[in-house]
Amino acid sequence: MTAATADRAKLLAKRNRLEAWKRRLPLLPALLFTIVVTQVPFVLSLWYSFTEWRINPPSPRTFIGVDNYTGLVSNSFFRDAAFTTIFMTVASVLLSLLLGTGLALLLDRDFFGRGLARTLLITPFLIMPVVAGLVWKTQMFNSSFGVLNWILETLGFDSIEFVSRWPAGSIIVVLVWQWMPFMMLIVLAGLQGQDPSVLEAARVDGASSFSIFGQITLPQLRPYLELGTLLGTIYLIQVFDHVEVITGGGPGSTNIPYFVFQRSIGGGWRFGEASAFSIVVVVASIVIANLGLRVLSNLLEGEAP
Amino acid sequence: MADVTYDGATRIYPGTEIAAVDSLDLDIADGEFLVLVGPSGSGKSTALRMLAGLEFIDGGSVSIGGRDVTLTPPQDRDIAMVFQNYALYPNMTVAANMGFALKQRGIEKEERARRVREAAKVLDLEEYLDRKPKNLSGGQRQRVAMGRAIVREPQVFLMDEPLSNLDAKLRVQTRTELAELQARLGVTTVYVTHDQVEAMTMGHRVAVLRDGKLQQVARPRDLYSTPANRFVAGFIGSPAMNLIDVDPGNGPLQLGTAPITGAPASGTAVGTVGVRPEHLRLGSTGINGRVTVIEELGSQAFVHVAIEHEGRDEVLVVRDEGETDIQRNDNVQVGILGPCHLFGTDGERIDQ
Numbered sequence: 001m002t003a004a005t006a007d008r009a010k011l012l013a014k015r016n017r018l019e020a021w022k023r024r025l026p027l028l029p030a031l032l033f034t035i036v037v038t039q040v041p042f043v044l045s046l047w048y049s050f051t052e053w054r055i056n057p058p059s060p061r062t063f064i065g066v067d068n069y070t071g072l073v074s075n076s077f078f079r080d081a082a083f084t085t086i087f088m089t090v091a092s093v094l095l096s097l098l099l100g101t102g103l104a105l106l107l108d109r110d111f112f113g114r115g116l117a118r119t120l121l122i123t124p125f126l127i128m129p130v131v132a133g134l135v136w137k138t139q140m141f142n143s144s145f146g147v148l149n150w151i152l153e154t155l156g157f158d159s160i161e162f163v164s165r166w167p168a169g170s171i172i173v174v175l176v177w178q179w180m181p182f183m184m185l186i187v188l189a190g191l192q193g194q195d196p197s198v199l200e201a202a203r204v205d206g207a208s209s210f211s212i213f214g215q216i217t218l219p220q221l222r223p224y225l226e227l228g229t230l231l232g233t234i235y236l237i238q239v240f241d242h243v244e245v246i247t248g249g250g251p252g253s254t255n256i257p258y259f260v261f262q263r264s265i266g267g268g269w270r271f272g273e274a275s276a277f278s279i280v281v282v283v284a285s286i287v288i289a290n291l292g293l294r295v296l297s298n299l300l301e302g303e304a305p
Numbered sequence: 306m307a308d309v310t311y312d313g314a315t316r317i318y319p320g321t322e323i324a325a326v327d328s329l330d331l332d333i334a335d336g337e338f339l340v341l342v343g344p345s346g347s348g349k350s351t352a353l354r355m356l357a358g359l360e361f362i363d364g365g366s367v368s369i370g371g372r373d374v375t376l377t378p379p380q381d382r383d384i385a386m387v388f389q390n391y392a393l394y395p396n397m398t399v400a401a402n403m404g405f406a407l408k409q410r411g412i413e414k415e416e417r418a419r420r421v422r423e424a425a426k427v428l429d430l431e432e433y434l435d436r437k438p439k440n441l442s443g444g445q446r447q448r449v450a451m452g453r454a455i456v457r458e459p460q461v462f463l464m465d466e467p468l469s470n471l472d473a474k475l476r477v478q479t480r481t482e483l484a485e486l487q488a489r490l491g492v493t494t495v496y497v498t499h500d501q502v503e504a505m506t507m508g509h510r511v512a513v514l515r516d517g518k519l520q521q522v523a524r525p526r527d528l529y530s531t532p533a534n535r536f537v538a539g540f541i542g543s544p545a546m547n548l549i550d551v552d553p554g555n556g557p558l559q560l561g562t563a564p565i566t567g568a569p570a571s572g573t574a575v576g577t578v579g580v581r582p583e584h585l586r587l588g589s590t591g592i593n594g595r596v597t598v599i600e601e602l603g604s605q606a607f608v609h610v611a612i613e614h615e616g617r618d619e620v621l622v623v624r625d626e627g628e629t630d631i632q633r634n635d636n637v638q639v640g641i642l643g644p645c646h647l648f649g650t651d652g653e654r655i656d657q
């Protein structure tokens with residue numbers, strides 16, 4: 001009898017293992033693929049960042065330790081690029097979050113044509129970054145046939161060459177334009193997830209619309225704002241297309257991804273150094289995203305009665 | 306403290322044809338506990354929300370303390386409302402929840418804290434003041450919602466089924482506590498429930514709604530003893546009144562084979578005869594019937610008796626006190642002890 005139960009247990013264990021593999025097997029190719037395309041390049045970059053590796057003129061790859069990293073500190077171009085990255089990321093995340101929240105608040109109320117308005121507002125997010133950059137550069141900013149200058153001239157002002165006057169600012173405008181709908185959607189989800197009777201209770205309790213927003217809606221939106229900040233930061237820290245298309249890295253607009261590009265396949269051909277830069281971007285993304293979250297959380301921490 | 310008046314108040318929701326509340330006329334005295342009761346969808350919540358200012362009023366008017374508030378926004382009506390799902394502010398502590406309304410009025414922090422503590426003491430919430438609503442039990446949340454209303458010291462309390470999320474035992478206990486609290490504070494209260502036992506036990510007066518129309522407003526006793534129409538007769542009382550249709554043209558009024566005393570005062574034709582279970586008795590004389598179900602409650606039993614009435618089968622529920630040895634399928638006689646209620650073919654009460 002004990003032999004029979006032991007046999008049964010063995011059989012059950014075998015079946016469980018089989019079940020587990022049945023579930024794992026179909027996932028395996030996707031898992032391997034993900035590892036190959038994300039983790040392997042990262043590990044390779046990490047390795048390259050410890051080497052001196054030039055292609056033009058061709059020279060053998062040699063291990064040089066952390067020299068690429070120590071070189072970074074004294075590299076004033078890198079410091080400028082780092083500053084530009086931080087400035088561009090923070091400005092575009094905050095502005096798109098602010099404007100997105102405003103739009104979400106407007107869209108949260110019922111009005112005729114709300115569906116259409118929402119669809120139209122989402123479109124900038126659906127446009128390819130390169131296309132968005134081109135459209136803004138040639139149709140909006142351009143000094144001779146851009147819409148903005150046409151407005152300025154119609155109003156009697158002199159035309160302005162926006163892109164060369166404010167290179168980083170121009171890029172930020174386009175980034176905000178593209179990312180505002182994303183923030184709007186996230187905040188809208190938060191607004192529509194609110195319990196309407198809580199808002200009614202606040203009105204009965206004598207709160208004005210303004211204090212309802214500040215004391216009830218905003219604290220409840222906190223996780224949504226945090227999510228928007230996190231995702232926005234992760235994406236915007238590695239913006240490349242807009243820089244390439246709008247300014248081509250013009251003064252004060254070269255961020256780290258663009259700098260990495262310049263130093264490697266963009267003409268510098270110094271892959272070891274560029275790898276070190278990109279590793280720094282990854283680390284910085286994590287640090288900045290965390291800092292952003294911390295700051296936002298503190299801002300929204302509810303006060304005592 | 307104030308009286309409340311609905312004067313032909315009507316609410317038609319956008320996109321619907323029929324009024325959710327249809328020209329409601331209701332006078333509620335200062336300090337009164339009025340219960341709005343009715344089946345689901347009868348417009349109780351809508352009527353309450355119209356008074357709170359949360360629902361647009363399509364016709365008629367509503368006034369509080371003699372002041373017409375039909376167009377006044379909720380924040381200027383000086384009312385406190387307890388919502389069915391409590392609607393506590395999830396991001397605030399219990400103390401902040403209760404002090405929220407005072408804070409909006411610009412009352413100072415010390416005064417606020419004092420009043421919150423006072424209310425918390427009344428409601429036994431002192432140890433929970435620093436907790437967030439999500440860390441409270443259902444009963445505690447209900448008390449916080451109450452507390453949020455009483456710290457306000459408003460003109461009127463509005464409550465929308467505040468006990469419906471509590472378990473049966475807690476509900477009975479809270480029911481009496483709430484009635485006591487209201488009596489002590491003396492604040493005019495409008496209370497919505499679909500539970501007629503709650504309505505009867507708590508209300509000074511009870512208003513019965515059906516399909517947005519007011520059926521009757523009366524003291525619980527009067528509602529029970531003289532229902533204004535067939536609907537109220539069937540809705541109030543548990544188990545419900547026996548309501549048996551009679552053929553108007555059929556000579557002397559009879560229930561089965563038993564004659565019904567008391568002819569209608571007017572010459573109106575009787576459509577329905579109603580008699581409460583406690584006004585019937587199983588005995589050796591009366592209408593012949595057969596027992597189909599026995600609901601034994603300990604102190605009393607409700608016996609369902611199938612009888613023949615005007616050639617149809619009807620069931621009478623009879624209250625039987627004390628121990629019975631009646632079995633299912635026994636043949637019994639049902640005697641009529643107390644008064645019968647007569648309703649016209651239109652369902653309205655016919656006075657005898």
Ligand SMILES: Nc1ncnc2c1ncn2[C@@H]1O[C@H](COP(=O)(O)OP(=O)(O)OP(=O)(O)O)[C@@H](O)[C@H]1O
Pocket residue numbers: 318319321325343344345346347348349350351352499
């Ligand atoms: N926002 C709305 N839009 C359209 N119709 C509504 C709306 N709210 C309620 N109604 C309708 O109005 C009628 C009355 O609803 P109300 O909520 O007042 O009923 P109630 O008596 O409170 O019912 P319950 O006991 O189920 O809460 C119902 O027929 C309901 O379908």
Ligand SMILES: [Mg+2]
Pocket residue numbers: 349350351
């Ligand atoms: Mg309701």
